């Protein structure tokens with residue numbers, strides 16, 4: 120075939136089926152076929168499965184990412200001074216890091232253009248959390264997004280229909296053809312959307328463990344290395360941290376309850392107890408400040424981030440973002456008065472004394488889903504008020520009758536289900552468990 124880009128879909132599918140590396144032209148033909156509808160869904164799905172089974176090398180994965188990024192509009196933030204840096208997490212339970220992080224980094228003068236997602240599977244989504252703030256709009260146009268990043272240094276919005284539309288089509292097909300868990304497809308899906316945001320650099324939080332999509336550290340490392348390689352090939356410096364996701368991050372899992380926890384962290388409230396949440400936030404934030412060249416060392420970066428909490432500038436930045444996006448900014452002063460609250464709450468108590476050995480993140484996430492905090496089907500609506508708070512952490516001492524967590528529900532049957540999910544998620548032993556580091560590796 121002299122011009123591979125004009126090859127018939129079945130030829131391209133056959134080449135990948137037989138284990139060949141696809142050319143740039145063949146990959147662009149596939150992505151155009153997805154965007155313009157010139158390939159039938161069964162042909163797209165057949166090639167996705169061939170990629171799933173045969174894989175892609177770095178050059179193919181980079182070409183796929185570029186083609187998907189160019190399938191729609193690429194946001195232009197060139198008029199915004201400074202190095203624009205975003206963070207992406209591969210998804211976890213109680214993972215509200217984006218909220219304090221975006222405000223703290225933007226308060227350090229680094230523009231943070233952040234396009235986030237909704238809950239996916241058992242993992243929560245930043246957009247669903249933000250929408251628990253009354254009035255908050257995540258659906259800004261790309262023009263409003265660019266203006267807001269210029270004006271206040273940060274926008275927290277959802278994917279627009281003109282950004283990487285090929286991913287929307289291909290992701291929906293992957294979801295129903297058992298081709299989601301495929302490293303080159305995950306890489307291209309995430310990186311094409313991030314690269315289309317108008318960023319100059321990217322920090323990735325690649326999670327592994329029971330509450331993450333990548334269950335093992337080697338799988339997470341492979342994904343992190345592949346995404347960093349693509350970032351560098353596309354001249355957007357990219358750094359990844361591998362972080363453990365065996366227990367929920369922080370002590371709250373849900374939507375409004377996670378906003379309240381984030382605000383407590385931004386207010387520097389002693390006793391918020393979310394040390395692990397802030398450990399990940401500081402580590403990612405330091406990488407962002409280093410990439411943006413506003414700090415020369417990690418120590419300097421951490422000091423700058425800490426100053427934004429101490430002087431209140433991070434909370435003020437969060438308030439400015441909420442105001443700009445139509446939300447009720449009084450939430451920053453009195454979260455409980457502003458955020459939706461569930462009708463029923465119940466404390467779950469320990470049956471015995473000992474040390475917490477496990478708080479199974481996946482079990483807690485499935486409990487939150489049952490309460491209505493996420494979606495079981497795409498068309499489900501999210502109940503922003505429900506979830507868990509005051510969750511115990513691994514290694515803590517509890518006494519018999521002590522509180523393991525509080526369940527928030529809007530229906531009595533769901534309250535019972537949430538309580539039993541939490542009882543099953545927590546394991547208590549006589550001995551204190553060995554402590555495992557939360558941030559295990561840096562790649563990039």
Ligand code: URA
Nearest residue numbers: 299304305306308309
């Ligand atoms: N998140 C994405 O955006 N895409 C994937 O393929 C997986 C997780």
